[in-house]
Each structure stands twice: as structure tokens, then as C-alpha cells.
Amino acid sequence: MADGLQEINHHSLSDARVAHGAALDELFAQVLGVLHRHELITLERVTQDGTKVRANVDKSSFGRRDAVAAHLELARKHIAELNRQATEQEQVPQRQKAARKRAAREREQRLQAALNTIDRLQKEKLQDKAKPCQASPTDSDAQFMRTGDQGLAPCHNVQLSCDAAHKLIVSVAVTSEPSDAHQLMPALDRIEQQWSRVPEQMIADGDYTNRKNVIAAAERGVDFYGSWGALAEAPPAHGIAEAYRTSAFRYDASRHVMICPQGQGLRHKSTTTLAGGAREQLFVAPRAACQACPARVECTPQNQMSKHGRAVRRLIEDPNVIQFHAKMATAEARAIYKQRSPVAEFPHAWLKNKLGLTRFRTRGRARVKCEAILAALTYNLQRLFRLRPLVVA
Numbered sequence: 001m002a003d004g005l006q007e008i009n010h011h012s013l014s015d016a017r018v019a020h021g022a023a024l025d026e027l028f029a030q031v032l033g034v035l036h037r038h039e040l041i042t043l044e045r046v047t048q049d050g051t052k053v054r055a056n057v058d059k060s061s062f063g064r065r066d067a068v069a070a071h072l073e074l075a076r077k078h079i080a081e082l083n084r085q086a087t088e089q090e091q092v093p094q095r096q097k098a099a100r101k102r103a104a105r106e107r108e109q110r111l112q113a114a115l116n117t118i119d120r121l122q123k124e125k126l127q128d129k130a131k132p133c134q135a136s137p138t139d140s141d142a143q144f145m146r147t148g149d150q151g152l153a154p155c156h157n158v159q160l161s162c163d164a165a166h167k168l169i170v171s172v173a174v175t176s177e178p179s180d181a182h183q184l185m186p187a188l189d190r191i192e193q194q195w196s197r198v199p200e201q202m203i204a205d206g207d208y209t210n211r212k213n214v215i216a217a218a219e220r221g222v223d224f225y226g227s228w229g230a231l232a233e234a235p236p237a238h239g240i241a242e243a244y245r246t247s248a249f250r251y252d253a254s255r256h257v258m259i260c261p262q263g264q265g266l267r268h269k270s271t272t273t274l275a276g277g278a279r280e281q282l283f284v285a286p287r288a289a290c291q292a293c294p295a296r297v298e299c300t301p302q303n304q305m306s307k308h309g310r311a312v313r314r315l316i317e318d319p320n321v322i323q324f325h326a327k328m329a330t331a332e333a334r335a336i337y338k339q340r341s342p343v344a345e346f347p348h349a350w351l352k353n354k355l356g357l358t359r360f361r362t363r364g365r366a367r368v369k370c371e372a373i374l375a376a377l378t379y380n381l382q383r384l385f386r387l388r389p390l391v392v393a
């Protein structure tokens with residue numbers, strides 16, 4: 001008779017996690033359907049947040065390209081040697097030969113995967129250029145990331161999208177990218193794929209709040225709330241009087257000039273593209289006009305006027321970014337943003353504290369994603385039973 005509660009060996013459990021990844025995704029989607037049917041998911045307001053979960057890999061297994069490539073070469077020589085021995089050593093059982101070959105092939109594949117990761121990271125320049133890229137053959141998808149305790153450890157970045165109505169997880173992903181900066185649009189893609197629509201509002205912290213995401217969210221019709229400093233005016237050069245700061249200069253679009261407080265036109269000299277994509281135009285006043293100006297000392301105290309008079313920079317920003325900053329300056333937007341932390345951080349804390357998801361038990365993104373989905377599924381089901389107890393009656 002089949003008996004429950006039997007001990008499952010490690011390999012069976014690990015293999016099941018990967019072999020049934022698609023079924024697990026489907027189960028997660030079906031549970032989302034149940035939650036939606038019980039009107040527990042509205043997609044009116046969704047938060048996005050990531051947390052670093054330690055990878056099941058030792059720091060010392062990470063290597064730079066040269067070291068990994070050298071190990072890969074050795075692994076290939078070892079495979080060639082095993083193939084040669086296989087024909088010579090007739091006394092060694094076939095099973096033993098096959099096991100040795102399989103182990104050698106798996107090692108070669110892991111080293112090749114680590115080398116591919118290093119090449120990809122170097123190409124994408126996701127890491128500090130000064131620091132050579134590294135990867136581990138034990139888990140080529142793990143990367144060093146800052147953890148909550150300010151340490152640096154091999155981790156995977158678990159991304160959760162959480163519906164604010166009842167703090168239910170509507171999307172899960174695992175990425176090797178330490179930064180959250182590029183994770184907002186993939187999260188919207190996943191939600192749209194699952195629900196055939198995007199959330200009305202999306203809230204995320206400063207790690208996600210950048211020019212690219214603000215513009216992309218607006219273009220997709222998502223009302224995005226994030227934490228980003230205001231479009232601050234560059235600090236004035238020392239000695240410039242309040243009345244002659246950059247904000248006191250007016251742009252005249254018909255002549256494409258800036259008009260100074262004394263009515264003098266400043267001509268457009270150059271345009272620079274800033275990091276992030278915004279542009280900055282430089283306008284300069286005629287040297288002779290500033291030399292003769294009665295406000296010269298207040299307006300341009302440090303300018304020796306060797307080439308031109310006062311210089312002023314004008315930021316050319318996308319209208320969506322300007323609107324975002326104007327919106328985030330309102331009390332209403334700030335009140336909405338305040339809801340981010342209690343909603344977004346609750347599921348992460350629950351998964352870590354209640355389910356112990358502080359370190360993955362498996363390796364490789366496919367397996368760790370299955371672990372993350374299982375944890376999110378558990379979280380959603382316990383929320384369902386708490387919110388709708390009659391569902392289980």
C-alpha cells in the first residue's frame with residue numbers, strides 16, 4: 001500500500017523542481033485565477049520590489065575569465081583522456097566508465113556556462129568596468145550582490161510584484177542582475193502576459209525610479225509612483241546673486257535664445273546628451289554685452305570673459321519626466337508612495353522569516369525560480385485561506 005510521509009531523496013526532489021517548472025508556473029497562474037475570482041486581486045495598484053536571496057554556492061568557487069578558461073581546457077583534456085581510456089581499460093565496468101564520463105561532461109558544461117556568463121557580463125557592462133567579471137561553475141547564474149546586512153555575497157535577485165489590495169503576489173521572477181534598475185518593464189511584461197492588461201498604478205522605490213522607466217511606464221499607460229529627486233537646478237557658481245541664477249533666465253523659443261534679466265539674448269552654443277538620455281543646451285551671452293552690463297558683478301562674478309560672457313545651461317527633458325516630477329511633488333502622490341513599503345516588503349519578509357527563504361537549496365536560475373514560485377504559491381494560498389476562510393470549508 002502506498003504510504004505517505006515517506007522520505008524523498010535529495011536528487012528526486014531536486015529533479016522534480018526542474019522537471020515540473022512549467023507545471024508549477026501553471027499552478028501559480030491557476031491560483032492567481034482563484035484569487036481573482038474571489039475579487040482579491042484588482043491590479044489597481046501594484047508594487048514592485050526585489051530582495052537578494054543567497055545562492056547555494058561558495059564565494060571561493062568564483063573565478064575570473066582566465067582561471068575559468070584554464071579549468072575548462074583541463075576539463076576537455078580530461079574528457080579526451082577518459083574517451084581514450086574507455087577503449088583500453090576493458091577490465092573497468094561499463095557503468096563505472098559511463099559515470100566518470102557523465103561527471104566529466106557535467107563539469108565541462110558548468111565551466112562553459114560560467115565562461116558564457118563572464119562574457120555576457122563583460123558585454124553588457126553590468127558590473128563596474130574596473131572590476132573584472134567573475135562567475136562560479138557551481139551556479140553560473142549567481143552573482144555577488146549587496147545583502148540586507150550590508151555584506152557582499154553570491155545571490156539571486158528575487159523580484160515580486162504585489163497587488164496592494166490584499167498584498168498578494170501577482171508575479172515572480174529571479175534575475176542575476178544585482179540592480180533593480182532594469183526590472184520594472186520585465187515585471188510589467190509578465191503582468192500583462194498573465195492578465196492581458198497592465199496595472200493602473202505601479203509603485204517602486206528609488207532603485208527602479210529612473211528616466212527610462214518613468215518614460216516607458218507613461219508610454220504603456222501606467223501611472224508610476226517612485227522616489228526620485230526633483231529636477232534640481234545646478235548649484236549656482238560662487239558669488240552669483242539670487243536674481244541672476246539660471247532660473248531667472250527665460251527661454252525664447254521663437255528665437256531659440258535665453259533672455260537674461262537685463263534683456264540680453266544668449267545664443268545657443270552646444271548640446272550635450274547626459275547620462276540617462278536627457279539633453280542639455282549651453283547658451284552664452286556676447287562678451288561685449290556682459291562687459292558693459294551694470295549687473296556684471298552680480299551675474300558673472302568669476303567669468304573673465306576671455307571668449308564669451310555669462311553661460312547658462314538649459315535642460316531638455318522628456319515631458320513624461322517633467323510630469324512625473326510635478327506629480328511626485330504633490331501631497332496625494334506622496335501619500336500613495338507611502339503605501340509602497342508596507343505592501344512591497346511584507347511578502348519578502350514573510351518568505352524569509354516564515355518559510356526560511358534566506359538561501360536557495362538548489363542551483364541555477366531554472367531551479368531557484370521553481371523554489372521562489374513554490375514559496376510565492378505558499379504565501380498566496382495562506383493569504384487566500386486567511387482572507388476567504390470559507391474557500392477551504
Ligand code: SF4
Pocket residue numbers: 244260261262263264285289290291293294295296299300309310
Ligand atoms: S552680465 Fe550679461 S548675461 Fe548677465 S545680466 Fe548682464 S548682460 Fe545679461
